[in-house]
Amino acid sequence: MDWLNSLEPVLKAYWMMAGVATLIFAIQTVLTFAGLDGGGDGADTDFSGDASTEGAFPFFSLRNLVNFFLGFGWGGVCFYNSFSSHALIVLCALLTGIAFVLLFFFLIKMFLKLGRDNTFKITETLQRTADVYLSIPAEKSGKGKIQISVRGSVHEIDAMTAGEKISTGAIARVVDIIDSQTVLVSKI
Numbered sequence: 001m002d003w004l005n006s007l008e009p010v011l012k013a014y015w016m017m018a019g020v021a022t023l024i025f026a027i028q029t030v031l032t033f034a035g036l037d038g039g040g041d042g043a044d045t046d047f048s049g050d051a052s053t054e055g056a057f058p059f060f061s062l063r064n065l066v067n068f069f070l071g072f073g074w075g076g077v078c079f080y081n082s083f084s085s086h087a088l089i090v091l092c093a094l095l096t097g098i099a100f101v102l103l104f105f106f107l108i109k110m111f112l113k114l115g116r117d118n119t120f121k122i123t124e125t126l127q128r129t130a131d132v133y134l135s136i137p138a139e140k141s142g143k144g145k146i147q148i149s150v151r152g153s154v155h156e157i158d159a160m161t162a163g164e165k166i167s168t169g170a171i172a173r174v175v176d177i178i179d180s181q182t183v184l185v186s187k188i
Helices: 010-033 062-079 086-114
Strands: 129-134 144-150 151-162 169-178 182-187
Touching: 010 062, 010 086, 062 086, 129 151, 144 169, 151 169
Parallel strands: 151 182
Antiparallel strands: 129 144, 129 169, 144 151, 169 182
16 A cells, blocks of 8 residues: 555546445446346346437446446556646546447447347238349249349248239339248249
């Protein structure tokens, strides 16, 4: 403790901020990975929000406040001996704190994407255009195949048509779903 008491008051404040924020961050991290971060009891303030918000991670939260002070404190400690101007040190610490918040915000958004259901649903093909991969016989007399892009992935699906034959390479529009693996298309 003599080491901390021997520091200049401003540097001492940065060290204390960094230490407390690091301790709280470590506790939050352990509790999160242990599954004890408060979910399910109504006390979870970090992952609740307006239903209109894209994703479920608000920018202003206790967790992000800790992230800011983590970056601000360590930024102040790291830049303290680099600049002689206290205003420049505070600016660098402030930018580091903001960078920490943005970094953790980005990481959480990426982790939340992992929990999404990205299962292909044939209903998502309705009214979309597709490339005919194997020609589709006329008037539902047989099946052909189409290639259709849904959410950035190309899917190959069985297809039938109620009209004239659609040749390979033509463009078709999905107009109905026949079953879980077959769609009805019309030539464009």
